[in-house]
Amino acid sequence: MLKIEDLSFAYGGGTPVLADFSMELGRNEIVSLLGPSGCGKSTVLRLIADLLQPRTGTVSWQHTADLAFVFQDHALMPWASLRENVALPGKLSGTFDADAVSSAIDAVGLSGMEARYPSQLSGGQRMRASVARALAAKPKTLLMDEPFAALDEILRFQMNELLLALSEERGFNVIFVTHSLFEAAYLSDRVLVMKNGHVSGELTPILDRTLSAEDQRASSAFLKAVKEISALMAKEDK
Amino acid sequence: MMRVLLPLLALTSLLIFWQVYVTVNDVPKFILPAPAAIWDSLVRDVSVWGAASGSTLWVTLKALLAAVASGVLLALAFSLSRTFEATVYPFAVVLQVTPVVAIAPLVIIWVGIDNVERAQVIIAWLVAFFPILANMSAGLKSVDSNLSELFTLYKASPLQRFRLLLWPTALPYLLASLKVSSGLALIGGVVAEFVAGSGAATGLAWRIIEAGNRLQIEKMFAGLLLLAAIGMAMFYGFSMLERYLLRKTR
Ligand SMILES: Nc1ncnc2c1ncn2[C@@H]1O[C@H](COP(=O)(O)OP(=O)(O)O)[C@@H](O)[C@H]1O
Numbered sequence: 472m473l474k475i476e477d478l479s480f481a482y483g484g485g486t487p488v489l490a491d492f493s494m495e496l497g498r499n500e501i502v503s504l505l506g507p508s509g510c511g512k513s514t515v516l517r518l519i520a521d522l523l524q525p526r527t528g529t530v531s532w533q534h535t536a537d538l539a540f541v542f543q544d545h546a547l548m549p550w551a552s553l554r555e556n557v558a559l560p561g562k563l564s565g566t567f568d569a570d571a572v573s574s575a576i577d578a579v580g581l582s583g584m585e586a587r588y589p590s591q592l593s594g595g596q597r598m599r600a601s602v603a604r605a606l607a608a609k610p611k612t613l614l615m616d617e618p619f620a621a622l623d624e625i626l627r628f629q630m631n632e633l634l635l636a637l638s639e640e641r642g643f644n645v646i647f648v649t650h651s652l653f654e655a656a657y658l659s660d661r662v663l664v665m666k667n668g669h670v671s672g673e674l675t676p677i678l679d680r681t682l683s684a685e686d687q688r689a690s691s692a693f694l695k696a697v698k699e700i701s702a703l704m705a706k707e708d709k
Numbered sequence: 710m711m712r713v714l715l716p717l718l719a720l721t722s723l724l725i726f727w728q729v730y731v732t733v734n735d736v737p738k739f740i741l742p743a744p745a746a747i748w749d750s751l752v753r754d755v756s757v758w759g760a761a762s763g764s765t766l767w768v769t770l771k772a773l774l775a776a777v778a779s780g781v782l783l784a785l786a787f788s789l790s791r792t793f794e795a796t797v798y799p800f801a802v803v804l805q806v807t808p809v810v811a812i813a814p815l816v817i818i819w820v821g822i823d824n825v826e827r828a829q830v831i832i833a834w835l836v837a838f839f840p841i842l843a844n845m846s847a848g849l850k851s852v853d854s855n856l857s858e859l860f861t862l863y864k865a866s867p868l869q870r871f872r873l874l875l876w877p878t879a880l881p882y883l884l885a886s887l888k889v890s891s892g893l894a895l896i897g898g899v900v901a902e903f904v905a906g907s908g909a910a911t912g913l914a915w916r917i918i919e920a921g922n923r924l925q926i927e928k929m930f931a932g933l934l935l936l937a938a939i940g941m942a943m944f945y946g947f948s949m950l951e952r953y954l955l956r957k958t959r
Pocket residue numbers: 482483488506507508509510511512513514515
């Protein structure tokens with residue numbers, strides 16, 4: 472689906488942020504990028520989205536790169552209604568589809584609020600709106616940059632459930648940047664740990680996806696995954 | 710309600726006190742005329758005052774329109790080219806910091822001998838222009854960087870970026886600057902009339918000078934009152950416009 476090989480990158484002429492960064496993304500996969508603040512996670516997403524150009528290395532897509540981006544800050548237009556916000560990608564790329572907009576709003580549970588402005592939505596609802604805007608673009612790959620980091624834990628759990636359900640239902644891949652071990656373990660098919668500008672470790676949590684959310688978070692498989700990710704992060708990078 | 714009622718109450722008390730003070734102490738009307746006398750002079754020459762107010766308001770609005778057009782366009786040009794901004798911005802600052810009273814005589818000589826109104830508009834434009842440029846420029850720079858990246862990601866055209874991102878982001882800044890600049894334009898217009906001095910001007914400032922020369926103090930007060938009223942009307946008018954246009958955003 473997506474293959475990234477030996478990316479290197481530096482802002483301006485500054486010190487390198489990325490060096491030999493490689494990763495792959497398979498069909499219908501949710502991959503987390505986990506690492507300390509400032510290690511270059513957002514930079515990786517920008518390179519994937521073609522918003523930045525790598526110094527060396529390649530980003531290659533097997534099919535077309537149908538991307539959508541979700542930021543930590545909801546980045547909604549305060550002067551536009553929920554519907555107008557969600558319709559933005561279609562409007563800009565000339566593929567506006569009223570049904571796709573309605574269905575995206577419906578999918579995140581905000582139907583009935585189409586006419587509201589961001590100032591009239593709660594923090595959690597704004598994040599849902601931001602996800603709806605990404606869905607309306609009908610992406611094959613969703614890039615998410617610490618999307619739920621500003622939400623309280625209960626809302627974050629809800630959003631995690633929603634994301635799992637949506638990716639299942641709509642069949643898109645996700646590259647999910649987070650600095651929460653628990654979120655990474657819970658959501659991901661694979662967790663990539665970043666250090667010194669490249670992937671320093673990888674883990675595949677083996678979870679029983681039939682469990683309820685509560686049971687999952689209390690299961691020994693889940694806790695084991697968290698522990699292993701934690702060990703990966705602590706490990707010295709050679 | 711209180712915000713309207715309280716100032717009105719204060720004004721009424723002041724007027725009553727003023728009237729009583731002048732009457733009781735028999736203050737000569739060429740020193741401090743009573744409110745009733747000022748009102749009389751307004752009513753007596755209502756058509757003259759109307760024409761003078763109209764002239765002043767017209768000059769102010771024309772200058773403000775020119776200031777908005779030029780300020781917005783220049784701010785846009787600044788946002789497109791850092792080099793252009795670095796080159797031109799200092800000149801805009803020079804215009805801003807040089808006292809308008811000192812520039813006015815030159816403008817009058819260059820363009821105002823046969824047409825005072827033209828000089829008035831130019832001088833008023835000079836003072837009203839900078840806050841619009843500075844605010845609009847700041848507004849264009851305050852664009853949300855994530856939103857801006859989304860526009861890039863979805864391949865927005867330059868026109869779409871302007872219409873759907875830059876303009877709505879900068880609009881609150883522009884509206885705020887209108888409240889400041891409308892008052893400045895009024896001041897600029899008045900300064901121009903004072904500097905022009907002769908009977909060629911037809912606005913409120915000229916009526917005030919004329920009344921002063923004849924020691925008709927109540928007329929001077931009447932002119933002042935109308936100037937203040939025009940300034941207030943523009944300020945609150947633009948405040949209301951601001952509140953209306955941004956009602957959903959906040
Ligand atoms: N626009 C920029 N200009 C210069 N340096 C930047 C810019 N954005 C990020 N950086 C630097 O690059 C490094 C990686 O940043 P980032 O990718 O945002 O990290 P993360 O998302 O993992 O917190 C940091 O040291 C940061 O200071």
